[in-house]
Amino acid sequence: MxxxxxxxxxxxxxxxxxxxxxxxxxxxxxxxxxxxxxxxxxxxxxxxxxxxxxxxxxxxxxxxxxxxxxxxxxxxxxxxxxxxxxxxxxxxxxxxxxxxxxxxxxxxxxxxxxxxxxxxxxxxxxxxxxxxxxxxxxxxxxxxxxxxxxxxxxxxxxxxxxxxxxxxxxxxxxxxxxxxxxxxxxxxxxxxxxxxxxxxKQEPKPVDWLIPNILSRHEPAILGGPEKSMKTSLAADLAVSIAAGSPFLGSIEPGAKENVFFLSAEIRQRSLDDLFRRIVSARGVDLEPGSIQSSSETIRFDNTANLAWLGRILEKNDTGVFFLDPAYLSFSGDGAENLMKQGERFQALNKVCRDNGTTLVMLHHTKAIDPRTGGTYRPTKLGDLSWSGYKEFARQWLLINRRGEYDYKGNHRLWLTAGGSTGHSGLYGVDIAEGLLPNRTWITSLTSGDEATEKDRRCREAGRQQRADDAEAGANRKLMESLSHSESRTKRELNVRTRQQTELLAMMVEAGEVVVETVVRAGQPRDGYRLSREHKQVAV
Structure with a gap:
């Protein structure tokens, strides 16, 4: 009992x-x-x-x-x-x-x-x-x-x-x-x-949350997504939230603070420090000494010596959460397709974490997302994770994908899917504004999946309307450039093709800015158009 x-x-x-x-x-x-x-x-x-x-x-x-x-x-x-x-x-x-x-x-x-x-x-x-x-x-x-x-x-x-x-x-x-x-x-x-x-017969034990409805204690987690989908960046925001008690993505208040060990072999220390610096500045917090320990070395956890080293680090620093970024650099590729071998590797690593009261979070890549399964920019699923064992091993998961193409201005629109054996489940929209060098920032917002869907729909509609307006403006500009003060030209010669161009030409005729004259083309009379003297005076 x-x-x-x-x-x-x-x-x-x-x-x-x-x-x-x-x-x-x-x-x-x-x-x-x-x-x-x-x-x-x-x-x-x-x-x-x-x-x-x-x-x-x-x-x-x-x-x-x-x-x-x-x-x-x-x-x-x-x-x-x-x-x-x-x-x-x-x-x-x-x-x-x-x-x-x-x-x-x-x-x-x-x-x-x-x-x-x-x-x-x-x-x-x-x-x-x-x-x-x-x-x-x-x-x-x-x-x-x-x-x-x-x-x-x-x-x-x-x-x-x-x-x-x-x-x-x-x-x-x-x-x-x-x-x-x-x-x-x-x-x-x-x-x-x-x-x-x-x-x-006992009262149910409450869920021990690190981040409510996002990440619980002592259950191994997978943070997965396609390449360059902000996995390390979101993990860093999560680490600062856990270590400093700041809201995750500026929105979700964490539970009790825990020390963090962040092992990231894909990103150099300078870049990792820059990322943490921007996040800490955006949250307005200071990291206490030892609250986040990090390394950019590649450590393989296929052998007992390295697992023992990890155990000593976790114990020495009283580590509550261990981020392993990325998993593919931390294990041998031999047998990566074998569920049994992968299970042994993951279980050995998780045992070291569990023995030290540490929650394991592994960052891992997905396969290329097949557009036929709902689109390139759909929310990521567990089945998208690459190689064997990861989706089976995960007792909770944070899955990321982009909601649309990157705009090359430092703005990121992401899907975040959270769930786990604890019973939590949710789809969120994440918007991150980093900006460009030399003035990079870290401005984040978190919305529900429905709100993100509606926001993206409005953005698409606004984008289509803007493209239509730009096209109309361009066509009208070409029309104005084609009109002459001295020579009358037919609609064909003026390249009038769209309804907007026809309406613009009619409005200018009605306003007296364009004169309609009869011209002969191929032996046939046609309406010709030229700019009036009044338009010339206005233009001058």
Missing amino acids: IPQSDQQGNEHRDQYSRFRREANDTDGFPVYDGSLNELADHSLASTSAETSPGQTTFAIPHINGKPRNPIAGEVWFVVASIDEASTITNHGSLAVAYNMVNQRIRDEEVLSIVTNQLDELMMDSACVVVGTLGGGNGNAESWKSIASELVSRGIPCVYRESEPIDKLSEKQAKRFLSRWKSDLPVSARMPEVSCVGERL
Whole structure:
């Protein structure tokens, strides 16, 4: 059972506390009152002068008033206090609170008793023994010995040290717990199972948004689009929004701020800095030291050494979001058409991110968009992503395409499609004005897909009307240039072809600016037109 709020988190601790009170244990830890009642018979008071009196050695959580016993395939944490155990349970893992962890247990008999108890308690489960950093009361070596003995008995077990879990931030605690689980042998990392019915009785957990209805935490994302469709630029705007708390594209307020690592191998550092500088200036914010870390190096994540390097970077900088730009430079092309191979690569990278509490955002190219599937400038679909595995791996996506041809003046009209397994879905219009060198800017607007469609329709109509007006003006200009003061010319000779030219000529005749005279062409009388003296005087 994973608590969904602070109140439920307190209830989780109360489950341990209730167990303690029911056991009437004055030493602060409850009797293990499950199927192993014989464990309560041990009295450690007489085994060591350094051991505090106490009949009970550990506590387990209660769920719905019943003890939650370890079962096969689970991973449990052995910690020093009820508070640490309840904190771990509150973060979605399982924990045993052991009252001997903070006592001196170097006596061989005590070591044997504790080891036997954990051996019988864990059965077919695995455990991580967590000691206090620095050794606490001098028990570090003893707990290391216990962990080693459990391994020799066939129980997957590791020993790790840290500050008290309940004193760490939620992000740090989850990162440590995830990493310690992954330190266990592969055979011990069995998935934990839980009852759907019991989970449904709890209040639903709210979506943890980085950008509401655009990007959520801890779900791998793909930001995709055709070449030169502003993928890196939109990712940079997204990074500034997450790191500085500024509205995404100037429109959507973000959630809590997170540190960002932006790895972009396609764009040089100078250009990337210029992009960030324009975005930060447009938003009117300052980046705090370390809030965005970046590199323009090409790093391949096909090998464990580079993945380990990434893990160290993410941990050192407490990174909340990792932007990988672009994916095609970060993985081998061998087997890129193979869904299985791609899945292994992506999963290994995402595991490093997940272990560090980091959300992965990969930038990736689409195939050339087929005009027969709705037009070159239609919204991008997941199926447009190139190569194998990307659309399958993405649990959320931001897909970009242009809404029309680039105007070569620094203005961009884009489609942005957002969606994901969380349940969010939306089509947006993005307009970006960058301008041209040397005065480039970053002016953005975000509208709904319907508003963008209507705006584009009006722009197309205005464009058609402007082209028609320009054509009419050009034709009229040619007509005026063809009219002469001295020689009358027929409509054919004046090249009068359009309705607008005919109407203009008639208006000038009516106004007295053009004189109509009879001329002979091929032996036939025709109407001829020339400029009148009045028009000449006006022109002068």
